[in-house]
Amino acid sequence: MTTKEPKTADELLNAVGPAFGKLRRSSLLEVESPISAKDLSRTLVLNIVLEAEQDGGREMTVGAIAEHLGVDPSVASRMVSDCISAGYLVRAASQEDGRRTVLHLSPGGTDLMARFRRHQRATYEHITADWSEQDRLELARLMLKYVAAQDSLRHRAASKGRTPAS
Incomplete structure (x- = not known):
């Protein structure tokens, strides 16, 4: 993301895609093992x-x-x-x-x-170390919800004989 914090809902939602792309391109920190x-x-x-x-x-x-x-x-x-x-x-x-x-x-x-899995958890805990417990758990919950919704879309598309991108 940029150094500029999104100010509006539109800016925030527009920043999500690039943020996911950046996550995908970066490797996990060498926290443990x-x-x-x-x-x-x-x-x-x-x-x-x-x-x-x-x-x-x-x-x-x-x-x-x-x-x-x-x-x-x-x-x-x-x-x-x-x-x-x-x-x-x-x-x-x-x-x-x-x-x-x-x-x-x-x-x-x-x-x-x-x-x-241990490495992923250690990395998550390292990155969010200065977050409140509530924020850490809320992001984890929302990420799981997001992934479940994405899986649901993929399964629905597959049952119709197409990929989600088509």
């Missing part, structure tokens, strides 16, 4: 697989990863291959359709994601 830049990018894929496993054990494929990330399947395939080579993901036969290959976190992937 730093995550390498390469592993940080791998967590994009690993998080999708982890969420699927936690969401009733949904099977995750390379195609589904591509959809979630909004990238070409060949890009997702390279990202998945990198995670497999690093020892964070394993391929397995689908229990629903033996012709299909699904992805699971390896023990190393599970460990990396646990370390990443």
